[in-house]
Amino acid sequence: MNLTLKVWRQKNASDKGAFVTYNAKNVSEDMSFLEMLDVLNEELVEKGDQPIAFDHDCREGICGMCSMYINGRAHGPQNGTTTCQLHMRKFKDGETITIEPWRAAAFPVIKDLVVDRSSFDRIIAAGGFISVNTGNAQDANSLPIAKKDADDAFAAAACIGCGACVASCKNSSAMLFVSAKVSQLALLPQGRPEAATRVLNMVKQMDEEGFGNCTNTGSCEAECPKEISLENIARMNREFLFASLAGA
Amino acid sequence: MSKLDSKIPAGPIETKWTKYKSTVPLVNPANKRSLEIIVVGSGLAGASAAASLAELGYKVKCFCFQDSPRRAHSIAAQGGINAAKNYQNDGDSTYRLFYDTVKGGDYRAREGNVYRLAEVSANIIDQCVAQGVPFAREYGGLLSNRSFGGTQVQRTFYAAGQTGQQLLLGAYSGLERQIGLGTVTMYNRHEMLDVVKIEDKARGIIARDLVTGKLERHFGHAVLLCTGGYGNVFFLSTNAMGSNVTAAWKAHRQGAYFGNPCFTQIHPTCIPVSGDHQSKLTLMSESLRNDGRIWVPKKKDDTRKAVDIPEEERDYYLERRYPAFGNLVPRDVASRAAKERCDEGYGVGTSKMAVYLDFAAAMERYGKTEVTKRGLHNVSKEEIIKLGKEVVAEKYGNLFEMYDKITGENPYEMPMRIYPAVHYTMGGLWVNYELMTTVTGLYALGEANFSDHGANRLGASALMQGLADGYFVIPYTIGNYLSTDIRTKAIPTDHEAFVKAEKNVQDTLDKMMNIKGTKTVDYFHKKLGKIMWDKCGMARNEKGLTEAIAEIQALRAEFWKDVRIPGTQNEMNLELEKAGRVADFLELGELMCRDALNRKESCGGHFREESQTEDGEAQRDDDNFSYVAAWDYNGGNYELNKEKLEFEIVHPSQRSYK
Numbered sequence: 001m002n003l004t005l006k007v008w009r010q011k012n013a014s015d016k017g018a019f020v021t022y023n024a025k026n027v028s029e030d031m032s033f034l035e036m037l038d039v040l041n042e043e044l045v046e047k048g049d050q051p052i053a054f055d056h057d058c059r060e061g062i063c064g065m066c067s068m069y070i071n072g073r074a075h076g077p078q079n080g081t082t083t084c085q086l087h088m089r090k091f092k093d094g095e096t097i098t099i100e101p102w103r104a105a106a107f108p109v110i111k112d113l114v115v116d117r118s119s120f121d122r123i124i125a126a127g128g129f130i131s132v133n134t135g136n137a138q139d140a141n142s143l144p145i146a147k148k149d150a151d152d153a154f155a156a157a158a159c160i161g162c163g164a165c166v167a168s169c170k171n172s173s174a175m176l177f178v179s180a181k182v183s184q185l186a187l188l189p190q191g192r193p194e195a196a197t198r199v200l201n202m203v204k205q206m207d208e209e210g211f212g213n214c215t216n217t218g219s220c221e222a223e224c225p226k227e228i229s230l231e232n233i234a235r236m237n238r239e240f241l242f243a244s245l246a247g248a
Numbered sequence: 249m250s251k252l253d254s255k256i257p258a259g260p261i262e263t264k265w266t267k268y269k270s271t272v273p274l275v276n277p278a279n280k281r282s283l284e285i286i287v288v289g290s291g292l293a294g295a296s297a298a299a300s301l302a303e304l305g306y307k308v309k310c311f312c313f314q315d316s317p318r319r320a321h322s323i324a325a326q327g328g329i330n331a332a333k334n335y336q337n338d339g340d341s342t343y344r345l346f347y348d349t350v351k352g353g354d355y356r357a358r359e360g361n362v363y364r365l366a367e368v369s370a371n372i373i374d375q376c377v378a379q380g381v382p383f384a385r386e387y388g389g390l391l392s393n394r395s396f397g398g399t400q401v402q403r404t405f406y407a408a409g410q411t412g413q414q415l416l417l418g419a420y421s422g423l424e425r426q427i428g429l430g431t432v433t434m435y436n437r438h439e440m441l442d443v444v445k446i447e448d449k450a451r452g453i454i455a456r457d458l459v460t461g462k463l464e465r466h467f468g469h470a471v472l473l474c475t476g477g478y479g480n481v482f483f484l485s486t487n488a489m490g491s492n493v494t495a496a497w498k499a500h501r502q503g504a505y506f507g508n509p510c511f512t513q514i515h516p517t518c519i520p521v522s523g524d525h526q527s528k529l530t531l532m533s534e535s536l537r538n539d540g541r542i543w544v545p546k547k548k549d550d551t552r553k554a555v556d557i558p559e560e561e562r563d564y565y566l567e568r569r570y571p572a573f574g575n576l577v578p579r580d581v582a583s584r585a586a587k588e589r590c591d592e593g594y595g596v597g598t599s600k601m602a603v604y605l606d607f608a609a610a611m612e613r614y615g616k617t618e619v620t621k622r623g624l625h626n627v628s629k630e631e632i633i634k635l636g637k638e639v640v641a642e643k644y645g646n647l648f649e650m651y652d653k654i655t656g657e658n659p660y661e662m663p664m665r666i667y668p669a670v671h672y673t674m675g676g677l678w679v680n681y682e683l684m685t686t687v688t689g690l691y692a693l694g695e696a697n698f699s700d701h702g703a704n705r706l707g708a709s710a711l712m713q714g715l716a717d718g719y720f721v722i723p724y725t726i727g728n729y730l731s732t733d734i735r736t737k738a739i740p741t742d743h744e745a746f747v748k749a750e751k752n753v754q755d756t757l758d759k760m761m762n763i764k765g766t767k768t769v770d771y772f773h774k775k776l777g778k779i780m781w782d783k784c785g786m787a788r789n790e791k792g793l794t795e796a797i798a799e800i801q802a803l804r805a806e807f808w809k810d811v812r813i814p815g816t817q818n819e820m821n822l823e824l825e826k827a828g829r830v831a832d833f834l835e836l837g838e839l840m841c842r843d844a845l846n847r848k849e850s851c852g853g854h855f856r857e858e859s860q861t862e863d864g865e866a867q868r869d870d871d872n873f874s875y876v877a878a879w880d881y882n883g884g885n886y887e888l889n890k891e892k893l894e895f896e897i898v899h900p901s902q903r904s905y906k
């Protein structure tokens with residue numbers, strides 16, 4: 001199939017940036033979206049142009065590095081799918097595809113489609129852990145955990161830190177990302193002792209990074225490639241309220 | 249003393265590590281605060297090492313080329329992590345894990361190292377659970393296990409098909425905690441481009457800031473390379489796109505010997521290549537072989553759909569050839585068997601280079617168990633299959649989904665098509681028992697070293713090794729070196745060695761940018777990959793390897809004359825990053841072929857066609873090749889050094905899984 005691509009090009013953080021139109025010809029259905037761009041980039045390099053910069057690594061939907069806003073949706077049209085796992089059979093011959101970077105104040109653009117998401121790391125550094133030094137642990141089976149709790153913790157822990165939730169939220173809120181980590185650790189007995197300080201510290205850092213407030217529009221859940229549930233936000237709100245009241 | 253002193257402690261195997269730990273010199277806490285350690289890499293090995301060393305009080309700098317340490321390639325590991333916990337009471341023990349690993353590695357690993365690995369394996373699981381890693385659990389609330397290839401016990405811990413993700417996020421959270429405390433400084437989007445040596449000791453690195461393009465100098469009393477494997481030398485592999493050999497290769501050029509470079513693991517169950525545009529291959533976890541049955545039609549060129557081929561016309565060739573282990577034979581054996589069937593014309597799919605991995609029998613079996621469990625009566629076959637599907641979905645759901653997204657086919661309805669692909673490299677920087685390379689003060693951990701897997705790695709053992717190295721080995725062994733170094737003050741980076749190293753890196757970058765040729769970096773990478781796959785892949789022979797060496801040399805010369813890198817150095821330049829990595833692969837590829845040529849025996853993943861048994865199994869030659877091949881770069885003349893392997897406990901025999 002043949003496609004028209006409107007791609008955001010921006011030389012660096014201080015450049016204004018603009019859309020540039022490209023034609024992608026003879027695209028095979030079996031290609032992934034990124035492979036389609038690889039082929040275009042090869043052509044650009046052969047012509048002596050700069051290829052389109054984008055973040056990617058695993059191409060298996062797990063590292064969270066790929067991050068494209070495709071036709072107005074974070075990670076494109078297929079639900080529960082990262083950009084790298086999106087395949088061209090989801091598009092039609094002749095279609096025009098618009099590709100943009102994540103847009104959020106807390107994710108400044110570095111170049112083209114590449115943004116800086118280090119704010120997420122700083123939120124984790126503020127409290128997204130259990131304080132256990134290497135060698136401190138007791139036997140792994142000494143503390144049974146109900147399967148349901150373990151499964152729920154796992155479902156929250158499946159977040160890949162891609163930032164699609166932020167990109168698709170009109171307020172650029174990071175609540176889904178933060179609540180996924182808060183929930184995972186709050187659901188496990190090992191995480192309980194620090195639950196109150198954790199949620200307070202992570203939320204504080206989130207606010208300092210310039211993420212917006214949550215107004216319950218739910219677009220984060222709808223666009224999350226790992227289908228992280230809004231229930232996590234509710235759980236975090238409870239944890240937060242409880243921690244604030246307890247004056248932790 | 250020879251450079252290749254493995255430093256295995258004396259004494260009975262069960263006490264070596266305990267004795268080492270209790271006698272190794274310690275560094276007192278006040279001194280630790282003035283000792284700086286550079287950790288390159290934030291995968292399982294790097295993140296666990298950086299966090300643990302910082303907890304001990306050292307000052308740590310950690311580097312990764314991705315935008316966050318959480319994205320290291322370890323995140324993609326699927327199936328699980330081994331540990332000798334014997335929670336299933338099925339006869340597992342430290343000894344058995346040790347034995348399986350030495351045997352699985354086809355007797356080309358060091359006993360002392362492997363025993364230590366098995367010994368600390370149990371602590372890893374404890375540590376991870378304490379960090380909040382949500383491993384799969386049974387209804388009773390205890391941890392669940394599954395089987396992996398090459399073993400007959402259930403010792404693999406897992407978190408659905410996302411074990412690497414959960415383990416890495418655990419290690420990453422420990423690392424972020426230290427970053428928050430200020431004990432680790434993290435450098436994201438930085439690529440190490442050389443090791444700096446002062447008086448023959450590793451004292452720092454040169455790194456490029458991938459956002460600004462600026463070169464930086466960093467000092468460390470010791471340098472740890474935790475930079476992963478080099479499977480991408482084949483272009484197509486299951487590794488992440490950025491995985492590369494650059495850090496290890498630069499260290500090699502600075503005098504670190506490269507161990508067993510030709511030992512590559514080709515994983516039997518990956519999604520087959522679909523066309524020329526293919527940028528990487530996707531693994532379908534080995535755990536699927538717990539329940540999936542592998543087969544091809546008994547008739548050549550059978551074009552019927554899989555479901556239309558009756559049971560008696562299917563060849564379950566692994567079950568036929570290896571009744572004792574069946575579908576759970578080790579990876580090297582399963583891969584070669586698939587290649588053999590396809591080469592003979594029994595392959596399936598449009599390319600005919602694929603075999604089936606079929607879950608129909610498992611769905612029926614699980615369905616029946618559910619019927620009994622739930623006390624149901626008069627259940628139709630469809631109903632049973634439906635119940636079975638639910639069980640299969642719970643175990644492997646994300647893998648099935650991934651397969652569907654990539655191929656557009658639903659594996660619940662028809663068998664998966666799979667074919668072997670490059671997956672892991674057992675070879676790597678040579679290290680001694682303390683994980684130190686042949687350069688003093690330079691260490692290698694995780695997949696970047698050659699140490700524990702011999703000629704073939706068993707499934708679920710790489711995660712174990714990476715975390716063993718980082719959490720439990722290096723925190724002790726590094727003390728033996730740093731305790732002698734407490735008087736060394738931090739060396740200012742205007743020292744001439746840093747200046748010179750930076751200039752070398754700069755010159756290479758200039759040279760590359762100035763070629764302004766006509767061909768893209770990927771053009772060269774793909775060509776190299778094809779040479780490696782055809783001639784240094786699943787089967788190797790003298791003629792092919794000799795040709796490959798000449799072809800790689802010619803390709804390398806062409807690269808340095810004709811590669812085109814657009815843009816400039818002083819900005820984010822992804823083509824320049826790729827070019828640097830491919831330049832190193834073009835040297836490594838040659839060394840791999842030389843090593844493969846030298847090793848005239850077959851062992852593990854290294855199959856020399858000249859050395860096979862009558863029924864086509866790998867034939868080892870212990871008299872002549874029971875050694876680690878440790879290559880000295882020596883200005884590009886590659887000199888072979890041999891570390892003889894001593895087996896005191898496990899006696900090498902022809903590996904049999906029949």
Ligand SMILES: Cc1cc2nc3c(=O)[nH]c(=O)nc-3n(C[C@H](O)[C@H](O)[C@H](O)COP(=O)(O)OP(=O)(O)OC[C@H]3O[C@@H](n4cnc5c(N)ncnc54)[C@H](O)[C@@H]3O)c2cc1C
Nearest residue numbers: 289290291292293313322327328440476694695708710711
């Ligand atoms: C798809 C897949 C599935 C797997 N499944 C399993 C499994 O189920 N069980 C199992 O045991 N093993 C599995 N493995 C193998 C296992 O995942 C790896 O061997 C292991 O994770 C490697 O960890 P590592 O820490 O050594 O390196 P990596 O995780 O590869 O980390 C390398 C780090 O080094 C950094 N780096 C590299 N070069 C540079 C440089 N020049 N400068 C700066 N930083 C650099 C990177 O940024 C990264 O942080 C799997 C592998 C693959 C490909």
Ligand code: SF4
Nearest residue numbers: 159160162163165224
């Ligand atoms: S919650 Fe979902 S969208 Fe947000 S970072 Fe995690 S995986 Fe991405």
Ligand code: FES
Nearest residue numbers: 057059064066084
């Ligand atoms: S590239 Fe890793 S999730 Fe897309």
